Amino acid sequence: MESFEHIPKYPVQTLAKALDILQYLKENTSTEGVSISEISRALSIGKSGVHRTLDTLMAYGFVEKAGANSTSYLLGWGLFDAGNAVPKQHTLNGANYIPQLEKLCNRFSETVNMGVFNNYETVIICKIEPNIKLRTNTQVGEREPLYATALGKLFLCDFTPEELQGYFENIEISPFAANTITTYEKMKAELAKIRHQGYALDNEEYFDGMICFAMPIKDFTGKTVSGISVSGPSRRMTAEKLENIKESLSTVCAQLSSFLGYNN
Amino acid sequence: MESFEHIPKYPVQTLAKALDILQYLKENTSTEGVSISEISRALSIGKSGVHRTLDTLMAYGFVEKAGANSTSYLLGWGLFDAGNAVPKQHTLNGANYIPQLEKLCNRFSETVNMGVFNNYETVIICKIEPNIKLRTNTQVGEREPLYATALGKLFLCDFTPEELQGYFENIEISPFAANTITTYEKMKAELAKIRHQGYALDNEEYFDGMICFAMPIKDFTGKTVSGISVSGPSRRMTAEKLENIKESLSTVCAQLSSFLGYNN
DNA sequence: CGATTTGTTCTAATATTTGGAACGGCTTTC
C-alpha cells in the first residue's frame, strides 16, 4: 500500500504529527472527545507536544474542546468548513450535477451516489436517497474500497495491468459479501468486461443482497475522474430496471463528461 | 476582533504556517489551483518551505496537484473526508436534532437551517427544505455574514459593544437587500431588541422578499453556539405564522440548549 | 483519604525548520 501513497521527500515532521493527531481525532466516534493523554499514548507523542499542537489547531477552528468542563478535544467547525470548500475547487463543480442526480433518484426510487477517485479509494461526494428514513451504511465523505464496488471498479479500469497487480499486492482484501472479487486474475477479466460494456455492476460484492450499477465520468484526457451509481436491493434491481438505469445514467454521464471536455 | 479568537499560549509555528497555507488555498475559487510561488509571496514563506509543507499535506490528501502535469495545488479530498466527520462527533449530534428540524420543516412548509458560529461568520451545518425543487442560494458548509442574517445576529448578541464596533470596522459591509443593517448604531439597537425578545428576525435583510426567523441554542456558559432558523417568502410569513414558529422553535431550542448544559 | 491520573507549565538539549542560493526546465520577450 505504501508504494501507492505519496511520500514526501522532505516531510515536515511537526505538521505530519499534527495531521496524525487530526486523523486520530477523526476516528473517534463519540461526542465525548479524546483526551490529550490518550492521544499521547496512542501516537507516542509527548503530552506537552500534543497539548501545544491541539492549541494551535484550535486557533484555526480545526479542533474544539468537547464541551462543559471537558479537557477533551473534537474536530472543529473550521475543518468542516474547509472540507466543504473542496468540491468547489474540483472540476465538476460548475456542472450543476445535483439536480440530475435527484432526477435519477426520483425516477428509479433508489439511492444515487457520486464518487471520486482519491488515494486508491472511492470518496463518496454526493448521495441522494429516495426516502430519508431509509439509511444505508455509507455516507457522504466516507471511503469505499475500489475492488468491491461498482464505482471503484470504474476507477480500476484506468490502471495498467502492472498497477492493478501492485494494487492487489499492496492492499488488504476483505470478502465483504458473497461475490466480492478478491484476486487479481478475476479482476483483470472483470475490468475488461467493464471497459467493453461501458458500465460496472456490483452484484452483491460489497453488501449481500445489494446490487449497484455505475457509469464513469471522464475528463478531457479520457481519465475517469468520477462516477455515478444507482444501487438497491437485488430483488428490486431487475434486468429490465437495470437496462433503464443504464440508459438514464448513460445520458447524464455523457453530458457531465462533455462538460469536462471529453469527446466521444 | 482578535479577542474572540483562541490564541495559543505555545503555538506550533510550523503547523500554523501550514494551516495558513490551507486557508489561502481555500480562498482560491478557480479549479486551476495555486502555485507555490504565489503562496510564497502571499504569505511571506520561503518557497522551499511552502514546497515541503504542501508535500506533507499531500501525503495526507489534504491538498492535491491541480492536474496530472500541474504544479499548482488544490484542496484535496482527504480534507473533504475529514470535514465530513465533524458533525458526527459534535455535541449536538447526540441530541439527534435532525428529526426535530424535519418536524419544523414539515409543520411550516418552510426551509429550516441550522448554523454555528465560526470565525465571525455563520456556518450552515444543516438544511432541510420543504420541497426539493425550490432551492435557495445557501448550501450546507457555506458561510453567511453575521450582520445580514437572523442566525448571524443571534451570534452578534454575544459581542460586547467594543467587539461589535471592531467587527463593523473590520468587515466589508454589503447591502444585500432592502433592509440590510449596515451601521454599528442600528445594529446595536437591533441586538438589544433581539436580546430582549429572545429571537431574531431577518426582515428582508439578506434576500429581498425573504423573511427569516431564528432562535439561539446556548451551551453551559450561556454562549450562543448554534441557532435554528425558519425562512420563507415574506407573503407567506404572516404575523400569525411567525408566532407559531416562535413557539415551536422555542421548544426545540430550549431542549437542545439544555442538552448542552444550559440552565434557565 | 491516599494513590493515580489528568492537564498544564517550564526548561535545557536536541533535532528540526528555515531561507537563501544554485540548478535545470520552461515560457516569454525582444
Add this chain to the structure above:
DNA sequence: GAAAGCCGTTCCAAATATTAGAACAAATCG
C-alpha cells in the same frame, strides 16, 4: 533564435523552534 525571467526543486549550514521529561496542582478513583 537567443537571452532573460520565472518556475519548481534540491541542497546546506545557521539558527530557531520543537521536544521529552520532570514538576505541579487539580481532579478522579479506589
